[in-house]
Every structure is written in C-alpha cells, then in structure tokens.
Amino acid sequence: MALTLTCPSCGNTINQVTRSPQIVVCPVCNSTNFLNNGKLEDVGKSAVLTDTPSIFEIYKTYRHKDWKFTPIGRVRYDYGDGYWDEWFVRSDNDKETWVSVDEGEIAIESLVKKGVSVPPFDDVKVGGIVMINRDRMTVIEKNSCTMTGAQGELPFKIIPNESYNYIDLLGPRRISFTIEYQQSSVDCYKGVWVDPFDIVEV
Numbered sequence: 001m002a003l004t005l006t007c008p009s010c011g012n013t014i015n016q017v018t019r020s021p022q023i024v025v026c027p028v029c030n031s032t033n034f035l036n037n038g039k040l041e042d043v044g045k046s047a048v049l050t051d052t053p054s055i056f057e058i059y060k061t062y063r064h065k066d067w068k069f070t071p072i073g074r075v076r077y078d079y080g081d082g083y084w085d086e087w088f089v090r091s092d093n094d095k096e097t098w099v100s101v102d103e104g105e106i107a108i109e110s111l112v113k114k115g116v117s118v119p120p121f122d123d124v125k126v127g128g129i130v131m132i133n134r135d136r137m138t139v140i141e142k143n144s145c146t147m148t149g150a151q152g153e154l155p156f157k158i159i160p161n162e163s164y165n166y167i168d169l170l171g172p173r174r175i176s177f178t179i180e181y182q183q184s185s186v187d188c189y190k191g192v193w194v195d196p197f198d199i200v201e202v
C-alpha cells in the first residue's frame, strides 16, 4: 500500500497517499518526480502553486451535495491568457477523479476511457458542432496549454513545461467535454459544471 518515498533532490521524506501515483511532487523543494519501482526520479521543477488564494487545499476534505472528496494532487495549465487548475481528488468511496477550477468556475470531471470518436484537432473550429456519443456539443475553445506547475500525487506522467493541444466542448445540461491531444494519446474528460457555493469544506 502506501510507501515512504525519498525525494532524490533534497532528501525529504514523502508519504505516498494513493496506491499507484506516477508523479509525486516534493512539498519541500517542488521537484517533480516520476515514480518507478518504488523509487523517485526527478523530471524537472514545478512552479510553486501555493502563492495564490485557492478554493481547495490539498488533503482537506470537501463536500458537493452527497459527494465527499479530498484533493491529493493538482496540475496547473497555462493557456496564454491565464491558467486553470486540475485537482486530482479521491472520493470517500476510494474512487479517484478530477475537479477543474477555471477562474472560479468548477467542473467535476471523469476520464472517459473508450467509445468516443475524436475529430482531428486541425479539423475542429470554434463554434462548430461535434457529436459526442448522442450529445450535440459546441466547440467553445480550441487552444494549446503548457503544464506550469504541479503539487501532490498524480496518476499520469507529466513533465513541467510540456505543451499539448485541447478543445473544450459544451453540451446540454451543463455537460462539458474536453479532448486533450497529447503526444502519445488522446484523453477525453466528461464534466459537469457545478455551483461553487454548493461546495463546502467538511
């Protein structure tokens, strides 16, 4: 289960929280480490993310209606005119998912594993329609972003300052859909925009 890890950059002891993180960011020196066979390997420095006020704090527990969750990791993406944060959270039923915070707007997201036919990035136009399963979704953003900072534990390998293309779609019933065109894979996240006032600290 949880392991005690040693930061390869500063020697700090880090207690692993999730079962199989791929990335662990040292809270002391902010080095971003890839976890490989119980050993951490430094892949670069992350920007410090604790400098701005934030709706969530890592390892605190929050509630949205009946759903309780604890942020255990965070990634910040810069899209040129600003940034947004993706919080990697663990639910009280031990499931792991994502909560996106973009200028105070909050979406609860989940990774869509299969069954989506994704259009090529170059074919997509802002304002255009993309069918995701049976939902008509409107393209509201087409951009690229750069990972500028991370915190805690994350379930995938990220490298500071790496960029990728993405599109954001908006559909009926406040459903959002994000397609990330990564170098090695295309990841889709389905989300629902929620009222930030419905989220309380437990």
Ligand SMILES: [Zn+2]
Binding pocket: 007, 008, 009, 010, 011, 012, 026, 027, 028, 029, 030, 031
């Ligand atoms: Zn360190």
